[in-house]
Amino acid sequence: MVPFAGHEMPIQYEGILAEHRAVRTGVGVFDVSHMGEIRLSGPGAAAYADLLVTNQAASLPEGKVVYTPMCREDGGILDDLLVYALGDDRLLVVNAANFDKDLAWVRAHAPSGVDVADENVATAQLAVQGPRAEEVVARVMGERVRALGFYEAFATGTGEDWTLVSRTGYTGEDGFEIYVRPSRALPLWDRVFEAGAAEGIRPIGLGARDTLRLEMGYCLYGNDIDESTNPIEAGLGWTVRLDKKEFIGRDTIARVKESGPRRKLLGLLLEGDRIPRHGFSVERDGSAVGTVTSGSMGISLGRPVGMAYLEGDAAAAGSRVDVVVRGQATPAVVSSRPMYREGTVRSPKPRRTA
Amino acid sequence: MKVPPELRYTKEHEWVRVKGNEAEVGITDYAQGELGDVIFVELPQVGSRLAQMKPFGTIDAVKTVSDLFAPVSGEVTAANDSLQTNPALVNQSPYERGWMVRIRLEKPAEVEQLLSAADYEKLLGAHA
Numbered sequence: 001m002v003p004f005a006g007h008e009m010p011i012q013y014e015g016i017l018a019e020h021r022a023v024r025t026g027v028g029v030f031d032v033s034h035m036g037e038i039r040l041s042g043p044g045a046a047a048y049a050d051l052l053v054t055n056q057a058a059s060l061p062e063g064k065v066v067y068t069p070m071c072r073e074d075g076g077i078l079d080d081l082l083v084y085a086l087g088d089d090r091l092l093v094v095n096a097a098n099f100d101k102d103l104a105w106v107r108a109h110a111p112s113g114v115d116v117a118d119e120n121v122a123t124a125q126l127a128v129q130g131p132r133a134e135e136v137v138a139r140v141m142g143e144r145v146r147a148l149g150f151y152e153a154f155a156t157g158t159g160e161d162w163t164l165v166s167r168t169g170y171t172g173e174d175g176f177e178i179y180v181r182p183s184r185a186l187p188l189w190d191r192v193f194e195a196g197a198a199e200g201i202r203p204i205g206l207g208a209r210d211t212l213r214l215e216m217g218y219c220l221y222g223n224d225i226d227e228s229t230n231p232i233e234a235g236l237g238w239t240v241r242l243d244k245k246e247f248i249g250r251d252t253i254a255r256v257k258e259s260g261p262r263r264k265l266l267g268l269l270l271e272g273d274r275i276p277r278h279g280f281s282v283e284r285d286g287s288a289v290g291t292v293t294s295g296s297m298g299i300s301l302g303r304p305v306g307m308a309y310l311e312g313d314a315a316a317a318g319s320r321v322d323v324v325v326r327g328q329a330t331p332a333v334v335s336s337r338p339m340y341r342e343g344t345v346r347s348p349k350p351r352r353t354a
Numbered sequence: 355m356k357v358p359p360e361l362r363y364t365k366e367h368e369w370v371r372v373k374g375n376e377a378e379v380g381i382t383d384y385a386q387g388e389l390g391d392v393i394f395v396e397l398p399q400v401g402s403r404l405a406q407m408k409p410f411g412t413i414d415a416v417k418t419v420s421d422l423f424a425p426v427s428g429e430v431t432a433a434n435d436s437l438q439t440n441p442a443l444v445n446q447s448p449y450e451r452g453w454m455v456r457i458r459l460e461k462p463a464e465v466e467q468l469l470s471a472a473d474y475e476k477l478l479g480a481h482a
Contacts, residue, residue, distance in 0.1 A: 207390065274396070
């Protein structure tokens with residue numbers, strides 16, 4: 001167990017390799033109650049969410065979820081988060097380590113008529129992820145979950161029985177995230193494990209959460225993105241809606257997009273067995289062209305994998321670079337993201353089984 | 355967690371098995387448990403000379419990389435090649451099949467400076 005943003009969290013239960021493979025091939029459960037929830041309500045909530053984030057957050061159908069950065073005026077990424085459209089409300093689900101900063105930012109910019117509520121401590125969350133997740137979650141939450149599309153959600157119940165289910169995740173596999181009040185968290189955990197016993201369901205720690213997301217090229221705040229990076233160079237241009245007239249950071253981000261980013265966050269697939277780590281230098285013909293932001297063994301890829309900000313000609317899929325691992329140039333191929341492309345998350349209709 | 359009584363130990367969680375004028379070296383059961391799944395072990399060439407408590411290799415687990423420190427000084431007479439194809443041996447069998455190098459003892463007195471199993475268990479107690 002390690003302390004993480006005020007929570008005691010497990011790096012691993014039985015081992016990162018086994019947990020990673022369980023999520024790729026079966027189903028696993030992450031206790032992600034550390035994630036932070038901020039609810040915007042009141043008549044101006046949707047319009048205010050739209051001002052805060054780069055992606056579309058106002059004109060969303062009921063139950064739609066969007067992934068988006070939230071930026072400063074200079075385009076630096078304050079956090080990356082999910083926005084849930086729940087009636088007229090917008091629920092923001094942010095990184096635990098950024099929660100206090102985000103809450104202060106959201107409160108500071110809030111117009112009158114928008115209520116900003118801290119629901120962090122009042123919300124627990126389990127992520128049920130893997131190709132067998134739908135079977136398990138349908139047994140717990142009802143058949144209705146099968147109809148949820150990717151990045152869609154529904155809420156049920158009120159008070160202590162409030163429950164929010166979305167088809168979202170951070171693994172590259174099909175999966176669901178279930179939010180409940182803390183009094184219902186342990187009973188939910190028990191029901192999920194009972195429902196998943198036949199599928200070999202197991203708990204998954206932070207270690208495999210990291211290796212799963214890294215193979216998909218998903219950003220980890222603090223490693224791959226932070227206030228010194230902008231969404232364009234981070235490869236998150238698809239989350240920036242410049243057709244919105246106004247959002248915080250719009251002018252700077254539009255300029256970066258217009259002139260082209262100086263560097264780009266891309267994937268790396270290494271040859272050999274050496275593992276790239278955060279901060280390792282990337283070279284081409286002996287000259288520095290970038291820095292590794294995340295690295296690990298790519299457990300499903302069968303080779304070491306990383307992400308790096310790269311400059312110049314090196315910043316293109318297929319280019320060849322060297323990662324300097326303890327003084328040794330280790331050959332690598334630059335890859336677009338995701339690096340792992342076999343995941344079930346892309347299936348528009350996740351497969352059903354009897 | 356196992357701490358075989360016949361071995362000597364370092365504070366850096368290596369173990370040493372003295373066989374004649376050679377020392378076999380690996381990492382302890384405690385160390386492999388803390389590292390988690392080992393995926394790559396980088397070892398010195400046979401014939402390299404190691405100095406006591408200087409790094410001689412690295413061990414990559416999924417989450418982290420650690421230096422390996424030489425418990426004694428001397429020339430490397432063997433490196434465990436099977437770790438190149440099966441680094442998980444370090445997890446599965448830290449004191450036997452997961453051994454890393456054999457070192458020809460240059461200063462046998464260095465062995466006496468290493469921790470006994472009882473001392474090492476005390477050190478682990480302080481970690482708990």
